[in-house]
Amino acid sequence: MILHELLSFELLRVIWWLLLGVLLIGFALTDGFDFGVGALLPFVGRTDTERRVAINTVGPVWEGNQVWFILGGGAIFAAWPPLYAVSFSGFYLAMFAVLAALILRPVGFKYRSKRDSKLWRSSWDWALFVGGAVPPVIFGVAVGNVLLGVPFHLTDDLMPMYEGTFYGKFLGLLNPFSILVGVVSLSMLMMHGAAWLALKAEGPVQARARSIGAVAGIVAIATYAAAGLWLAFGIQGYAIVGEVVKDGPSNPLHSEVVRTASWLSAYAERPWIIIAPVLGFVGLALAVLGLRSTREVSTLLWSKLGIFGVISSVGLTMFPFILPSSKMPAASLTVWDSSSSHLTLFVMLISALIFMPMILAYTAWVYKVLWGKVTEKDITDNSHTVY
Amino acid sequence: MELDVVELSRLQFAMTAMYHFLFVPLTLGLSIIVAVMETVYVMTNRPIWRQMTKFWATLFGINFVLGVATGITMEFQFGMNWSYYSHYVGDIFGAPLAIEGLMAFFMEATFVGLMFFGWDKMSKVAHMIVTWLVAIGSNFSALWILIANGWMQNPVGAEFNPLSMRMEMTSFFEVMFNEVAQAKFVHTVSAGYVTASIFVLGVSAWYMLKGRHIELARRSIAVAAAFGLASALSVVILGDESGYSATHSQKMKLAAIEGMWHTEEAPASFTAFGFPDQEARETHYAVHIPYVMGMIGTRSLDTAIPGIAELEQNAITRIRSGMIAYDDLMKIREAKGVVDESVKLSFENHSADLGFAFLLKRYIDDPRLATEEQILMAAEDTIPTVWPLFWSFRIMVGLGFAFIAVLGYFFVVTNWKGMNYPRWALRMAVIVIPAPWIAAEMGWFTAEFGRQPWTVDGVLPTAMSVSHLSVTDLAITLAGFVTFYSILFIIEMGLMIKYIKKGPYMDVAETEEWTRTHERRLSTLGDPVVMPAE
Numbered sequence: 001m002i003l004h005e006l007l008s009f010e011l012l013r014v015i016w017w018l019l020l021g022v023l024l025i026g027f028a029l030t031d032g033f034d035f036g037v038g039a040l041l042p043f044v045g046r047t048d049t050e051r052r053v054a055i056n057t058v059g060p061v062w063e064g065n066q067v068w069f070i071l072g073g074g075a076i077f078a079a080w081p082p083l084y085a086v087s088f089s090g091f092y093l094a095m096f097a098v099l100a101a102l103i104l105r106p107v108g109f110k111y112r113s114k115r116d117s118k119l120w121r122s123s124w125d126w127a128l129f130v131g132g133a134v135p136p137v138i139f140g141v142a143v144g145n146v147l148l149g150v151p152f153h154l155t156d157d158l159m160p161m162y163e164g165t166f167y168g169k170f171l172g173l174l175n176p177f178s179i180l181v182g183v184v185s186l187s188m189l190m191m192h193g194a195a196w197l198a199l200k201a202e203g204p205v206q207a208r209a210r211s212i213g214a215v216a217g218i219v220a221i222a223t224y225a226a227a228g229l230w231l232a233f234g235i236q237g238y239a240i241v242g243e244v245v246k247d248g249p250s251n252p253l254h255s256e257v258v259r260t261a262s263w264l265s266a267y268a269e270r271p272w273i274i275i276a277p278v279l280g281f282v283g284l285a286l287a288v289l290g291l292r293s294t295r296e297v298s299t300l301l302w303s304k305l306g307i308f309g310v311i312s313s314v315g316l317t318m319f320p321f322i323l324p325s326s327k328m329p330a331a332s333l334t335v336w337d338s339s340s341s342h343l344t345l346f347v348m349l350i351s352a353l354i355f356m357p358m359i360l361a362y363t364a365w366v367y368k369v370l371w372g373k374v375t376e377k378d379i380t381d382n383s384h385t386v387y
Numbered sequence: 388m389e390l391d392v393v394e395l396s397r398l399q400f401a402m403t404a405m406y407h408f409l410f411v412p413l414t415l416g417l418s419i420i421v422a423v424m425e426t427v428y429v430m431t432n433r434p435i436w437r438q439m440t441k442f443w444a445t446l447f448g449i450n451f452v453l454g455v456a457t458g459i460t461m462e463f464q465f466g467m468n469w470s471y472y473s474h475y476v477g478d479i480f481g482a483p484l485a486i487e488g489l490m491a492f493f494m495e496a497t498f499v500g501l502m503f504f505g506w507d508k509m510s511k512v513a514h515m516i517v518t519w520l521v522a523i524g525s526n527f528s529a530l531w532i533l534i535a536n537g538w539m540q541n542p543v544g545a546e547f548n549p550l551s552m553r554m555e556m557t558s559f560f561e562v563m564f565n566e567v568a569q570a571k572f573v574h575t576v577s578a579g580y581v582t583a584s585i586f587v588l589g590v591s592a593w594y595m596l597k598g599r600h601i602e603l604a605r606r607s608i609a610v611a612a613a614f615g616l617a618s619a620l621s622v623v624i625l626g627d628e629s630g631y632s633a634t635h636s637q638k639m640k641l642a643a644i645e646g647m648w649h650t651e652e653a654p655a656s657f658t659a660f661g662f663p664d665q666e667a668r669e670t671h672y673a674v675h676i677p678y679v680m681g682m683i684g685t686r687s688l689d690t691a692i693p694g695i696a697e698l699e700q701n702a703i704t705r706i707r708s709g710m711i712a713y714d715d716l717m718k719i720r721e722a723k724g725v726v727d728e729s730v731k732l733s734f735e736n737h738s739a740d741l742g743f744a745f746l747l748k749r750y751i752d753d754p755r756l757a758t759e760e761q762i763l764m765a766a767e768d769t770i771p772t773v774w775p776l777f778w779s780f781r782i783m784v785g786l787g788f789a790f791i792a793v794l795g796y797f798f799v800v801t802n803w804k805g806m807n808y809p810r811w812a813l814r815m816a817v818i819v820i821p822a823p824w825i826a827a828e829m830g831w832f833t834a835e836f837g838r839q840p841w842t843v844d845g846v847l848p849t850a851m852s853v854s855h856l857s858v859t860d861l862a863i864t865l866a867g868f869v870t871f872y873s874i875l876f877i878i879e880m881g882l883m884i885k886y887i888k889k890g891p892y893m894d895v896a897e898t899e900e901w902t903r904t905h906e907r908r909l910s911t912l913g914d915p916v917v918m919p920a921e
Contacts, residue, residue: 067493351485
């Protein structure tokens, strides 16, 4: 096939870096509010019916939303195989915890209301809470560790190896900076879930979601600012030295990488990227204000904007790094040396161009069909069919 | 067997994949059966079909959610447990997985919510389309997953790149239209249709035995028998197609399934029964059926199928060729690609055998220094353990033919004997419910165990594919999965049984309305009017 030569390897790598961002942000914007609702569940619903209202606001859509995560995994595998190989095996037990939480969640949604027993339902409430609260924390902790650099190295055969014993590897993830990023992630998504509940629920569930969501939003703003300052003054960055080959074979060991004073030097090189953290702060702040007033649709949109800003700020700050190695900086994975082949990136781009618009269109249609509030009456009238 | 990281990783993959596949076949088939029922409802407007749709959809939902939940593990454990595999073939293998998400899984998962929650929110036709989209999405999922798996069995459209130290795609078209993948796809989805048909048949038969929901049960049996019979025939035909394609792609797997230790004169006979003995390299008490194997494998009477001993000799040749490829690879890698044309040419000639040199890594770090003895040991490693393959394959095939008999019987009684099912037949239909799952698991076992010692046939040995993990890491996750999955299994079975016992939810208003308007016709026909009970 010659067709793929139409787009340069370098350009395709940048496009796939952007698409990686689109998928992660798409995941956070859609499944994010499902996580948020799960994490808020014990606090917004005091009676069984109230909890069912909260669950049923996401009932028909969580399944589609979760595909952003699955697709994210598939796309990383297809477009960034070294990233898939190094990160998932490196964060092994953390990934296992995420899987366990993500398996609990669908089952919790589907099975919770299938039996009447109190013990049954409260057990699944716990499962939904864990399934909603744990993944955001782990994702945040993982991002924190990526910013710090992950202790892996590559052999000459490009086999990823990790430092330390089993306990060291797992507990090593839980350092103060990463925990801080975990708090950013959880509080941000709790706010997002609250914004969703403010739109889809009414009465006490909505009122509680609003007040908790506003607090979560303020926590998110404060911790995001704190993490930014920490990054500016306390954490070394990475840089490629020497000639940067942007269309060479995907072999991380071909480039040389050094530690720099701070990641934030990126803002000196590419000042325009300041827009990302600005959007993050503005979106989060307006979402907090929206939660405290009675606005519904706009609050959810501001919340989305805030999340978009926060996540893209991480990617733009690190560019072209994707997964830096603290143990062997030369092994760090970058946009230029850890992608799939030219042909695969092209084929995948074509597939994405065909299917992404379709996905967005039918997802929008489904949300339109389901538009409107979930009320306590809906639950009691349809008790046998709803979650 | 000593449980090292490789064995534990294999065990974990086998366990999670086979567990996942407890739910997949029913999803594949039941989604279509439900869509067919809803289509009949839309076309005839008869409430009984709406009730059937909703009832089977409830069981579909209980099953579907575990298929989705356990599928999450599948998407991520390549990276977690098989990181070298992920690096080495991700350029090819990742693409179908990602396209599966884009094209199929997004569709089924987005619409499945509407399927359950959208009955009152859209027109009947729109809802029927939604149900069909769920069914189509599920089946397209299977297509891409089997394209990925088919590539592991028959790695076409790719070549090794010494500079990135991995396989890279050369033709997406070849990967997609891989003959092994296409045969496997139809074989696998048909097996899913059979599973769902047997399930619907068995549950309905149980209702008939209990004298409950007769109207629902009779119509469900009619659908299941027709759909199931067509699918059961398709499973066998496409299974044969898989066998045929294995003759040129996976000769060793075919020989091992057959317990064919030495090349036979064409046309080879099929061993229907026997006890394969790996040590002695012969099959004891073998019962042969002449000509059959040669005809399945080569579709001719004069082409020989190579036996295990001959294939082992072949492996020795390929290991030696692979050692040359490995030597060239080291030179190319050290010079970052700047080497003599002669080295490049030599590498091109031998790179197809590079994977065979990797087999030596089990015995020596640098395959170039391998001794004769080590080469022989590596060649012997290319022979999978025969007896589990021999037997799992025969159990699968035997069950496959049994399904044709059962479904064929019910098809005949439904269409030509006035639906007077004898009680023994109904009891048999209930007893046979678990059998399609056994057949499906045996089929996967044959396909995957038969590929050993490779993860990607002839390209990457299993022993090299794993992650840099400790036994502790794997012990923890394995124990976690076993506990977690066992609990979920018990819960799922409990709910399934509860909802089957409970029967269809009463759609009273509509059903009464319908029976009133059709009262006269029903009374003249002598068709007993049975109200759907709760």
